Amino acid sequence: MRYPSCSIPLALLALTGSPGIADTGIAEALTSGETSLSFRLRHELVQDDAAAEDANASTLRSRLGYTSGQWRGLDLTLELDHVGQLFDRRLNDTRNGKTSFPVVPDPKGADINQAALRYRHGEHSATAGRQRITLDNHRFIGSVGWRQNEQTYDALRLSLKPLPTLTVDYAWIDSTRRIFGPDSGNPPASLASDHQLLHLQWSGSKLMNAGVYYYGLDFAEAAALTSHTAGGFVRGETMAGELKLDYRLELARQSDAGNNPVNYDADYSLVSAGISSHGIRFGAAMEILGADRDAGVALQTPLATLHAFQGWSDKFLTTPAAGIRDSYVSLSGALSGVRLQAAWHDYRSDSGSGEFGDELNLQASHVFAGRYTLTAKYADYRADAFSRDTRKFWLVAEAQW
Secondary structure, eight states: OOOOTTHHHHHHHHTTOOOOTTOHHHHHHHHTOEEEEEEEEEEEEEEETTSSSOEEEEEEEEEEEEEOOOBTTEEEEEEEEEEEEEEEEESBOSSSOOTTSOBOOOOOEEEEEEEEEEEEETTEEEEEEEEOOOOTTSSSSOOOTTSSSOOEEEEEEEEEEEETTEEEEEEEEEEEEOTTOSSOOSSOSEEEEEEEEEEEEEEOOSSOEEEEEEEEEOBSSOGGGOEEEEEEEEEEEEEETTEEEEEEEEEEEEEEOTTOSSOOEEEEEEEEEEEEETTEEEEEEEEEEOEETTTTEEOOOTTSOGGGSSOTTOTTSSOOTTOEEEEEEEEEEEETTEEEEEEEEEEEOSSSSOEEEEEEEEEEEEEETTTEEEEEEEEEEEESSSSOOEEEEEEEEEEEO
16 A cells, blocks of 8 residues: 655654654754755766757756754754756756757756655664665665756665674665656656665675665556566675775666566676775776567666766666677776776677777866865767767866855
């Protein structure tokens, strides 16, 4: 049975008792809370050969947050966001109808990013209401924090630690609040959901951590995204003299579920390794989002922080029907306090022998006084058999208190 999202925090509050509003404990918890304030100013230039014009998008996200003190194990989190567009507004933000420009999905508006009640008892917690949910490396469940309007969820989440080395995370999601809000439109700002997420992780040692997961996604308004995904991973790191070696191995299988009109099965795999010395890391990896050739459908990850995967040009937010094999190398480190990153991707189809294209990613960022960050970022996608050549450049200034 589905319950209104707003009733979940009230039910959680009832578990701890319901003293009157004059209770001084509640007053002290509210007045002893902490506030936070942050700004993110970003200019995004997009040159997409498929669009008639270039996008020049300057946006400012202002975020005000509050977390109360604890009362009987309870605390309250509120977070308000406002996204504004500056200057010429030469972009297609998915709401303004400027379809001659490339899409920069940062619509303007104000929204409640988080409004959640949390109960903590020792190592265990329960959180109810609108909240940020990220699991593991964000590959399947993330917050899409790169976009100005973050993805959050109206959900009930339980985090349990039955053993010092074992964490069990469960969430039921009633509504997926997407990056395209707050105003309604196409793509939808939110999707009615009936998602069941289960994630178990064992932290045995630095050499090996392991986890298993099950993500049952049920979209009433997006049947093609309704699916079951089950998988597991191992990751870790070790020292070899002055060298640090790290790795991650992951396998998963996705199949249709519920009202999905297509019957399919598709596999996911990731093999990655890195070597670090004196703060410089070189990495290599292959990530495969498989395809069911008979069904003509590929594995999808609609709740992922997709910008973190398969290149920053965001050409593969929806996995092509033939699937995708992303082979990439990366280099990262710091020089005079500036954090530097570079990556090169080669994209091919999983089914057949299609060559999609390749991509170069570059980034430099610097933190000042612990609260100010400047970032310059570049993505250059060279198309072969998928989409069109695309170049993106970002300048970002952030401040937080």
